Amino acid sequence: MKSGFIAIVGPPNVGKSTLLNRLLGEKVAIVSPRPQTTRTQIKGILNLSDAQLVFIDTPGIHLPHHLLGENLVRMAVKSLKDVDLRLFVVDASQRASEDDKRVAGHLEHSEGSVVLVLNKIDKFEAINPEILESYQSLLKFEKTVLVSARSGAGHEEFLKAVIELLPEGPQFYDPEEFTDQTERVLAAELIREQVIRYTGDELPHSVAVKIEEFKDRPEVTYIRAHLFVERDSQQGIVVGAGGRKIKEIGQNARLAIEEMTGRKVYLDLQVKVLKNWRKDALTLKRLGYAVD
Numbered sequence: 001m002k003s004g005f006i007a008i009v010g011p012p013n014v015g016k017s018t019l020l021n022r023l024l025g026e027k028v029a030i031v032s033p034r035p036q037t038t039r040t041q042i043k044g045i046l047n048l049s050d051a052q053l054v055f056i057d058t059p060g061i062h063l064p065h066h067l068l069g070e071n072l073v074r075m076a077v078k079s080l081k082d083v084d085l086r087l088f089v090v091d092a093s094q095r096a097s098e099d100d101k102r103v104a105g106h107l108e109h110s111e112g113s114v115v116l117v118l119n120k121i122d123k124f125e126a127i128n129p130e131i132l133e134s135y136q137s138l139l140k141f142e143k144t145v146l147v148s149a150r151s152g153a154g155h156e157e158f159l160k161a162v163i164e165l166l167p168e169g170p171q172f173y174d175p176e177e178f179t180d181q182t183e184r185v186l187a188a189e190l191i192r193e194q195v196i197r198y199t200g201d202e203l204p205h206s207v208a209v210k211i212e213e214f215k216d217r218p219e220v221t222y223i224r225a226h227l228f229v230e231r232d233s234q235q236g237i238v239v240g241a242g243g244r245k246i247k248e249i250g251q252n253a254r255l256a257i258e259e260m261t262g263r264k265v266y267l268d269l270q271v272k273v274l275k276n277w278r279k280d281a282l283t284l285k286r287l288g289y290a291v292d
């Protein structure tokens with residue numbers, strides 16, 4: 001039996017979370033076209049007949065502009081320690097960016113093998129050799145694999161490469177388990193995913209979701225959640241004219257949560273102002289966005 005812990009790192013928006021979901025065939029991490037979607041470490045366990053792969057999805061490594069961003073980067077960097085293998089995921093449709101260099105810098109300062117995962121290959125016919133070189137020159141990689149997290153292309157070869165690099169070891173998790181994310185946490189994330197979808201470019205980063213009540217009743221699961229924004233003006237943006245936006249966010253989130261739990265859900269959302277929460281260390285800790 002091969003087994004091990006595998007960190008998935010890279011800049012924001014390259015498809016790390018999409019890749020994790022695709023590998024597991026389960027949605028354990030939310031995904032969006034905007035950067036800095038993932039805010040915590042998310043474990044996804046792939047149980048195969050001869051291997052147990054424990055993937056750790058991480059926030060995108062970038063140049064942070066506030067305390068939340070700093071915490072996100074710290075969380076990603078922390079995941080590089082104590083793993084058996086690191087996957088450096090990049091967007092193969094464009095050449096290496098400043099953020100990619102940043103990621104390479106962190107990988108260089110931690111130990112162990114690194115696999116370069118060139119993602120989004122569905123976007124082109126053949127990889128541009130200059131783009132490939134821009135990534136391969138960043139670091140010494142054990143292997144390079146090409147995948148599309150969206151279509152699933154290249155996944156067999158990818159998994160083979162990963163398993164080959166893992167040590168022999170025990171199953172660390174019950175083979176029935178596929179994530180460390182509780183239903184409560186997943187529900188909050190599915191709500192946040194809809195908020196990102198329905199709000200503008202800057203706002204997504206300003207919203208945090210906290211589940212206040214999560215009760216399984218015989219007929220329905222009752223969930224009450226707070227959507228925290230940073231300023232009064234943002235409250236109106238999330239609520240929308242006549243409450244239309246929050247209604248759409250709520251309806252879509254409810255459907256997503258029902259799909260996840262397989263039960264009927266009653267979802268009650270309230271938008272609250274939590275002044276400058278992104279800059280407040282204690283609040284970040286309370287929201288689960290801090291490194292111990």
Ligand SMILES: Nc1nc2c(ncn2[C@@H]2O[C@H](COP(=O)(O)OP(=O)(O)OP(=O)(O)O)[C@@H](O)[C@H]2O)c(=O)[nH]1
Binds near residue numbers: 013017031033036039
């Ligand atoms: N065309 C294409 N798009 C992809 C692929 N993988 C991910 N995407 C898209 O890229 C965007 C970012 O995906 P995420 O999975 O949220 O990226 P991430 O790396 O987890 O981003 P952060 O959590 O912000 O660090 C989304 O719009 C995805 O649909 C892929 O293989 N092909």
Ligand SMILES: [Mg+2]
Binds near residue numbers: 017018
């Ligand atoms: Mg992500």
